[in-house]
Amino acid sequence: MAVPNPVREALTSGRFSYMVELVAGAKSTEEHLVEIAAGFMQIPGVLAGSVTSFAGGSAGLDPVHVGAAMQASGLTSNIHLTCVGRDRLNIRNALQELQRLGIENVFAITGDFPKGSKEPADVLYDLDSVQLVEFIREVREQTGFPFYISVAVSPFKYTEPDCAYQYLKLEKKIAAGADYAITQLGYDSRKMRELRRYMDERGLRTPVFGNVYVLPLGAAKRFHKGEPPGCFASKELVEQIQAEVDASTDKGMAARLERAAKMVAIQRGLGFAGSYIGGDHHADRIRWIIERSEVLAPKWEELAAELEYAPKGGFYFFESPKSEPQKQTFWNHVADIVEPANTPRALRSVITGTLRLIDKSPTAAAALESLELAFKQPVFGCQACGNCVLGLMEYVCPMTCPKNLRNGPCGGTHDGQCEVIPERKCIWVEVYNRAKAADRVDDLKTYIPQRDRSLKGTSSYINYFLDRDSRPEHPQPLIQIDVATPPKPAAKAEAQPEEKLVKSN
Ligand code: SF4
Structure with missing residues (x-):
């Protein structure tokens, strides 16, 4: 019982x-x-x-x-x-x-x-x-x-x-x-x-x-x-x-x-x-x-x-005036246009077909990956994770967060500064400010699944169009658990239920 x-x-x-x-x-x-x-x-x-x-x-x-x-x-x-x-x-x-x-x-x-x-x-x-x-x-x-x-x-x-x-x-x-x-x-x-x-x-x-x-x-x-x-x-x-x-x-x-x-x-x-x-x-x-x-x-x-111990001028959600939204930058508009998720339906099959061909050649796929990194590394700090979610994070790369978080800041931020590198602004401040500028704050509630780490170093465009990456509309299963073996009581436990990783993450 x-x-x-x-x-x-x-x-x-x-x-x-x-x-x-x-x-x-x-x-x-x-x-x-x-x-x-x-x-x-x-x-x-x-x-x-x-x-x-x-x-x-x-x-x-x-x-x-x-x-x-x-x-x-x-x-x-x-x-x-x-x-x-x-x-x-x-x-x-x-x-x-x-x-x-x-x-x-x-x-x-x-x-x-x-x-x-x-x-x-x-x-x-x-x-x-x-x-x-x-x-x-x-x-x-x-x-x-x-x-x-x-x-x-x-x-x-x-x-x-x-x-x-x-x-x-x-x-x-x-x-x-x-x-x-x-x-x-x-x-x-x-x-x-x-x-x-x-x-x-x-x-x-x-x-x-x-x-x-x-x-x-x-x-x-x-x-x-x-x-x-x-x-x-x-x-x-x-x-x-x-x-x-x-x-x-x-x-x-x-x-x-x-x-x-x-x-x-x-x-x-x-x-x-x-x-x-x-x-x-x-x-x-x-x-x-x-x-x-x-x-x-x-x-x-x-x-x-x-008991109202707070810093002077501290922000209160319902009481403080909200800051004016920043203006969206030119580059954000450009990024919105080239974001794979925003690709017009008519172009999708053409791009998918082309990327499928490129994917068949390891040399061509590697060349595309290098090209992608050459652009995204200096602009976004891209680390070639292979599961690009820039479009869901207002074009701030999650891999530039020292904890690689994809769903918002940890609790360690202090006045907008990063817990791990205190002299640096928390990346989520920028995500929020840009989302506010674009009137997309509610979109930040979208759950972003974990990245598939086996895709590191591959082209995120190929992974996106060929449906290999892990993203909200295509989350990858994590671990398949064989539930046929019920957990054993502590005193008798010898073997663990079998499990296997679906991906070698
Ligand atoms: S999310 Fe991944 S692919 Fe996209 S910019 Fe960041 S490291 Fe590069």
């Missing part, structure tokens, strides 16, 4: 609940984390422990092992599954392992760029977070194993492109199969309210957990600098915490627990599904925050007005 999943049950019933984050850092041990989890398990309302992977870009313990041990000891786990350094086979294997262990809850995220990796090319991002959600959903459908998928969203973005794209990407994640969302860190109730309104106005009923971090001074200072990527603390918040530390004998502990309890009360008042509490592994403090939040709950509106 299937074991009930408390996370699914609570979110289905609409009961406000809690999830507590366990940082599976390299300095910790599995035994210690299981001990911590045992403490969390005793707290009423706590549904699960959420086990991190590559938090802040640092390698740590294997979250699957930690989650399995935690779940065996009685606390349901939610495993962070990132795209960092993994290909699809690796991700599929991780999902099979979760299935074998009976772990349903997966937090599907892009993942922070590994610390110490200088060259983006050194780190593989085969999928992005939207493709990862789609992949898990496909596996769920093929195997019948009820993966319950959570995704990240950050309302705490204070420029228009960053903010608008976070919400667009959330819509894509929901469309791809996400069951619920968890926000990034931030201490601005106006932004939390903004997220609720954005979802309500679009009829998005997907439950959302609000992030609550028990914030000490050191972490606040790092968040203020954008470390780890995506976390945000304003200057005023850092000053406030400094003042609390200076004025107390407990280094500001009581004040930060009180602030965390206020955040929980606000999230409950705003209609979040629950709070995702991090930054503290002490069960007694987590219990205190939850109990205190219940006392504070009736005055959540008043508290919301108090």
Whole structure:
């Protein structure tokens, strides 16, 4: 008989609940984390422990092992599954392992760029977070194993492109199969309210957990600098915490627990599904925050007005004036005309026939590829991925994103700057600005499938016209799974269900 999943049950019933984050850092041990989890398990309302992977870009313990041990000891786990350094086979294997262990809850995220990796090319991002959600959903459908998928969203973005794209990407994640969302860190109730309104106005009923971090001074200072990527603390918040530390004998502990309890009360008042509490592994403090939040709950509106820590002049989706759309450039008009998807019907069969002939000769095909690269490399930064989606990304090449994302920015952007190369503008700012200029912002919600990596170094024109590439109207299947072999219970598992890659990606 299937074991009930408390996370699914609570979110289905609409009961406000809690999830507590366990940082599976390299300095910790599995035994210690299981001990911590045992403490969390005793707290009423706590549904699960959420086990991190590559938090802040640092390698740590294997979250699957930690989650399995935690779940065996009685606390349901939610495993962070990132795209960092993994290909699809690796991700599929991780999902099979979760299935074998009976772990349903997966937090599907892009993942922070590994610390110490200088060259983006050194780190593989085969999928992005939207493709990862789609992949898990496909596996769920093929195997019948009820993966319950959570995704990240950050309302705490204070420029228009960053903010608008976070919400667009959330819509894509929901469309791809996400069951619920968890926000990034931030201490601005106006932004939390903004997220609720954005979802309500679009009829998005997907439950959302609000992030609550028990914030000490050191972490606040790092968040203020954008470390780890995506976390945000304003200057005023850092000053406030400094003042609390200076004025107390407990280094500001009581004040930060009180602030965390206020955040929980606000999230409950705003209609979040629950709070995702991090930054503290002490069960007694987590219990205190939850109990205190219940006392504070009736005055959540008043508290919301108090907790609005934001940068000066920061962008708010419904309140700030939107920037004037840029003018479309001449080159964008030209690109629109030569975009393969815009080829007139009458010309299609001629071009397809010609490319079919070229394709028969390896020399001619290679020559065409060289010609294509000679034009697209200097103009778009083309890296000859062979699956061209320039037309879907306002002629910004996705391979110029250090994480090779195709469906929108990761959560690591900071004021429009790239997480991996902070001195560089995030490519998605340009995508958004150009889409706005062309009145195509809604088109950015189109799901772009993962690239077929076996096509690298081949002509994208040939691949497009001969229907070999991977694009929205022609997505390629990822991995075929032989579902004839059901997953075996952990204790008896010997062989994994057979699987094969459809493409040698
Ligand atoms: S999407 Fe691929 S083919 Fe198109 S410009 Fe970028 S690297 Fe080149």
